[in-house]
Amino acid sequence: AQSVTQLDSQVPVFEEAPVELRCNYSSSVSVYLFWYVQYPNQGLQLLLKYLSGSTLVKGINGFEAEFNKSQTSFHLRKPSVHISDTAEYFCAVKAYSGGYQKVTFGTGTKLQVIP
């Protein structure tokens, strides 16, 4: 079985400050990792993905994440946040389970950017 843990349910941060949203996962098989962003009353939009290769991946809107296999983590970072980054962020793990590629989502982290 696979699982995803987002330890912080809410993260307040001042505008133009850096931010890190934490994601840890567990799986007995190789995984693919994703970060999604959700704005109120909308669906999820893909921010970035790790499939293989370089452990540092860059996504849209200036976000990046680093895959750390030994620590089973995939933390999301941005060096300087904007008001428009206020949203909920979901980490997701995709791994082969029960005959298909199952996706498991974390419980989400609400990022609130303070002016």
Place this chain on the structure above:
Amino acid sequence: DGGITQSPKYLFRKEGQNVTLSCEQNLNHDAMYWYRQDPGQGLRLIYYSQIVNDFQKGDIAEGYSVSREKKESFPLTVTSAQKNPTAFYLCASSYRGGRSNQPQHFGDGTRLSIL
């Protein structure tokens, strides 16, 4: 542009009534999914379908039913047996097979409430 269309955006259900949520995609994806989202709980899988005329239960299938008669369409029926249907419902689709490591694409969701 390709994408996933969910309708309606808001839906109200009376006690004892079945309601159907629509999901249509033009991304040529084989796999489609329904998730339920409740505050603080992330996304929970209700049903998924990897090919036409085939679908499997997810983690919280009780009180829900689906059909997959066409590749483009995957409607979800919330039956009267679902005692707590108030939630935000998200439909997603993705490739399978050789491209199964790719991320899911999401619709904009349907918010279901009880009258």
